[in-house]
Amino acid sequence: MRNLRTLFLNLFTWSLVLAVAFPLFWMVVTSLKPAFELFRRPPTMLPETVTFEHYWRLLTETPFLLYFRNSVILAASTTAVVIAIATVGAYSLVRFSYRGRESLAFLVLFTYLLPSVVLIIPLYLFMVKLGLSNTLFSLVIAYTTFALPYALWLLRSFMASIPEDLESAALVDGASRMGAFVDVILPQLLPGIISTALFTFILSWNEYLYALVLVNSDAARPLTTGVMTMLISAFNIEWSLLMAASVMMSLPLIVVFAFLQSYLTRGFGAGGVKG
Amino acid sequence: MTQQQKTPLERQYGLLGVMLIAPTVLVFCAVIVYPLVSAIYLSLFSIYTPTLKGDWVGLDNYAELLSGSEFWSSLWNNIIWTVGTLTLQIVFGVGMALLLHQNLWFRSLARSLILFPYFVSTVVAVLVWRWLFNDLYGILNHLVIFSGLSEMPLDWLGSMPNAMLSVIFVGAWKYFPFVVIAVLARLQTIPEQLYEAARIDGAGPISRFIDVTLPQLRDVLVVIIMLRAIWDFKEFDLIYLLTGGGPVISTQTLPLLVYKEAFALNRMGMASAYAVVMMAIMLVFMIAYIRRTGRADS
Numbered sequence: 063m064r065n066l067r068t069l070f071l072n073l074f075t076w077s078l079v080l081a082v083a084f085p086l087f088w089m090v091v092t093s094l095k096p097a098f099e100l101f102r103r104p105p106t107m108l109p110e111t112v113t114f115e116h117y118w119r120l121l122t123e124t125p126f127l128l129y130f131r132n133s134v135i136l137a138a139s140t141t142a143v144v145i146a147i148a149t150v151g152a153y154s155l156v157r158f159s160y161r162g163r164e165s166l167a168f169l170v171l172f173t174y175l176l177p178s179v180v181l182i183i184p185l186y187l188f189m190v191k192l193g194l195s196n197t198l199f200s201l202v203i204a205y206t207t208f209a210l211p212y213a214l215w216l217l218r219s220f221m222a223s224i225p226e227d228l229e230s231a232a233l234v235d236g237a238s239r240m241g242a243f244v245d246v247i248l249p250q251l252l253p254g255i256i257s258t259a260l261f262t263f264i265l266s267w268n269e270y271l272y273a274l275v276l277v278n279s280d281a282a283r284p285l286t287t288g289v290m291t292m293l294i295s296a297f298n299i300e301w302s303l304l305m306a307a308s309v310m311m312s313l314p315l316i317v318v319f320a321f322l323q324s325y326l327t328r329g330f331g332a333g334g335v336k337g
Numbered sequence: 338m339t340q341q342q343k344t345p346l347e348r349q350y351g352l353l354g355v356m357l358i359a360p361t362v363l364v365f366c367a368v369i370v371y372p373l374v375s376a377i378y379l380s381l382f383s384i385y386t387p388t389l390k391g392d393w394v395g396l397d398n399y400a401e402l403l404s405g406s407e408f409w410s411s412l413w414n415n416i417i418w419t420v421g422t423l424t425l426q427i428v429f430g431v432g433m434a435l436l437l438h439q440n441l442w443f444r445s446l447a448r449s450l451i452l453f454p455y456f457v458s459t460v461v462a463v464l465v466w467r468w469l470f471n472d473l474y475g476i477l478n479h480l481v482i483f484s485g486l487s488e489m490p491l492d493w494l495g496s497m498p499n500a501m502l503s504v505i506f507v508g509a510w511k512y513f514p515f516v517v518i519a520v521l522a523r524l525q526t527i528p529e530q531l532y533e534a535a536r537i538d539g540a541g542p543i544s545r546f547i548d549v550t551l552p553q554l555r556d557v558l559v560v561i562i563m564l565r566a567i568w569d570f571k572e573f574d575l576i577y578l579l580t581g582g583g584p585v586i587s588t589q590t591l592p593l594l595v596y597k598e599a600f601a602l603n604r605m606g607m608a609s610a611y612a613v614v615m616m617a618i619m620l621v622f623m624i625a626y627i628r629r630t631g632r633a634d635s
Contacts, residue, residue: 068440075436076447082510083450085465086457088476092468101474104483151361158354166358171630173369175623177571179595180612183379183605184372187389207368214361239353268458270574275600286460290578293464301468308461315456319449326452327518 093117093305100302116306125280126307129288136198136284137266140205144213145259149251152217153243157229167218174211178271181207186275196279204272209262216261220254221247257325260318267314285311380610386603398610407586407594408611412618415590418505418576419569425509426565427558430516435550437517438524448521455514459574466507466579470494497587500580504588508575512568516561523557524550563626570619591615 080087092100093116095109120126155167185204186195194200224247232242248255273287283291289307293299318326343351380398384391402408437448454462469477470493478490493503527550535545573592576582582589582597589597591611599608 071436071439072442075439075441078433078436079447079450083453085462085469085510086453088469089461089465103474104479105474105476147360147364150357154354154357154361158350158357160351160354163354163358166362168627168631169365171627172623173365175567175619175626176369176373177592177612177616177619179571179573179592180376180616181369181372183595183599183609183612184375185368186599187375187379187605188372190389203368206364207372210361210364211369239350264456268460270458270460270578271596275596286458289460289464301471301474304464305468308464311461312457315453319453319456323449326456327522 089305089308092302093309095302097302116300116302117310120303120306120310124292124303124307125283125288126285126292126310128280129283129285130310132198132282132288133267133284133286136201136205137263139198140202140209140266141259141262143202144206144209144262145255148210148213148217148258149248149255151214152221153247155214155218156221157226170211170214170218173207174215176207176211178208182271182275185272189276196277196282198277198282200276201272201282201284204276205266205269208269209265212265213258213262216258217251217254220251220258224250253325253328256322257328260322260325264315264318376609377613379606380613382606384605386599386605389605391606394606398607399614401607402610402614407589408614410586411589411591411594414501414586414588415570417501418508418572418588418590419566421501421505422508422512423562423565423569425505426513426516426569427562429509430513430561431520431554431558433513434517434520434524435546437521451517452514454511457511459511460578462507462511463575463578466503466510467494470503494580495584497584500584500588504576504579507579508569508572511575512565515565519557519561520554523554527553560626560629563622563629567619567622567626570622571615591618 091107091109094112094114095106096111096113096115099106099110155163155170182204185207189195189200189203194203228246228250229242232246233239237245268286269284270286270290273284277283277287280288289304289311292307293304381393381395382391383394383398433451437444437451441447469475472478472490472492475490475493477493481487481491482489492499494500531549531553532545535549540548571592572590573596576588576590577593577596580588582593592615595608595612595615597608598604598611
């Protein structure tokens with residue numbers, strides 16, 4: 063009876079899990095099918111002939127690699143800038159007292175919830191005026207609008223969970239405030255920093271709206287808008303090619319999932335969803 | 338705070354604290370506060386996007402917006418989308434979290450698979466779903482015809498109410514993992530004794546869920562619902578990429594309307610007015626969430 067219940071529960075749950083994951087499975091399968099097999103009815107669940115021609119074409123005949131490079135530069139620099147500012151900022155918000163600290167924390171939370179479409183028109187005008195539109199730099203600036211409040215908010219709760227005694231002990235031993243920060247707080251905060259960096263990187267990697275508005279040239283286009291341009295400009299939509307692009311675009315994510323997943327779940331706990 | 342005399346060390350620390358937060362404040366002012374204020378300012382002008390020249394029109398944009406039908410239909414779409422997708426997310430999310438909390442074979446693998454749609458780029462999600470929804474070769478239409486539900490392939494994204502339902506469904510698929518993870522984390526902290534006590538009192542699985550699990554989840558669910566309501570309300574990518582607001586404007590929500598006014602109809606002032614009104618509506622939820630978080634913090 064008990065075994066039967068376990069069996070039923072497992073079958074039921076796993077069929078739901080597989081149904082949720084099916085679109086992603088289908089993406090991989092489609093990207094590996096040769097063109098003639100793609101339009102067969104009924105569709106084949108697993109490709110009868112596996113081909114990598116779509117990946118090859120993607121890398122050699124389309125600007126995919128350029129978009130990929132742009133996305134890497136963009137997400138990496140946004141993450142670096144945001145983490146640097148947010149780590150010291152969070153330290154200040156949690157461990158120092160000065161006037162306006164509380165209202166700042168409030169402002170951080172407020173901006174964390176702010177819709178991008180409100181900021182996008184002034185930011186667009188701003189970039190045009192400064193002559194920065196169509197550059198990766200303009201996107202780094204724009205991405206800080208959502209990444210910085212987000213990183214600050216996460217790091218703030220990670221910072222708050224480090225016992226204050228550790229720092230006090232270092233101060234009693236004669237360390238300066240910044241010395242204690244570097245030697246005591248930073249090592250303790252490292253898992254939190256890694257997890258925040260991962261989230262920031264993924265957020266920037268996936269961003270679409272700012273890239274759509276601020277960049278209109280292939281030289282600075284990241285993957286999100288780049289791949290959509292490939293869809294729109296194609297005379298007939300080549301689904302295999304697009305699915306191959308989708309798989310390639312998800313690669314960094316798959317790497318994170320395979321090796322660093324515990325950091326992702328940790329970030330969730332700190333992200334303000336604890337009841 | 339009541340202390341008037343501060344020691345030199347405290348004053349020095351205060352100064353250091355201010356210096357450490359200074360970069361954050363500078364960036365905030367440049368990229369968030371300044372654009373926010375200018376959005377409100379711009380909404381009082383009539384600006385033609387290509388030339389960026391404009392005249393002062395005062396509150397005319399707002400008068401036009403409130404009397405026009407497009408704002409109200411977009412707001413209505415926005416509410417349908419938010420309520421629809423949020424309900425599905427919560428129902429699926431809580432259900433899946435309860436299942437994944439059980440002893441499963443390969444439980445951590447199942448949890449990773451569930452998490453994936455949330456982290457995958459919206460562009461990827463939309464491309465995959467558009468392929469699944471494809472008229473002739475999409476697997477969903479194949480299933481529909483094969484199972485005899487319909488003779489003809491369905492137009493998933495190009496007709497109403499299909500388009501709205503599809504968008505709501507894909508939104509639920511993309512964002513329900515957030516609910517799963519948050520609820521799962523809370524489930525793991527419910528003390529086992531509560532269940533044992535209920536079991537001794539003769540409670541069955543259903544009454545254990547209603548009397549033990551749900552009250553324990555209440556707080557976290559309130560937070561999740563507020564947070565997701567805000568995020569779903571402002572969603573742009575998913576709807577824009579799936580339907581573009583179509584057919585005609587049937588799935589056009591407020592963020593799409595702002596984008597259309599600014600960059601397709603070239604009326605930046607009007608677009609800013611839409612954005613400001615949208616933010617004003619969201620402010621209600623935002624303040625509710627911030628107040629609640631503030632309370633939990635202290």
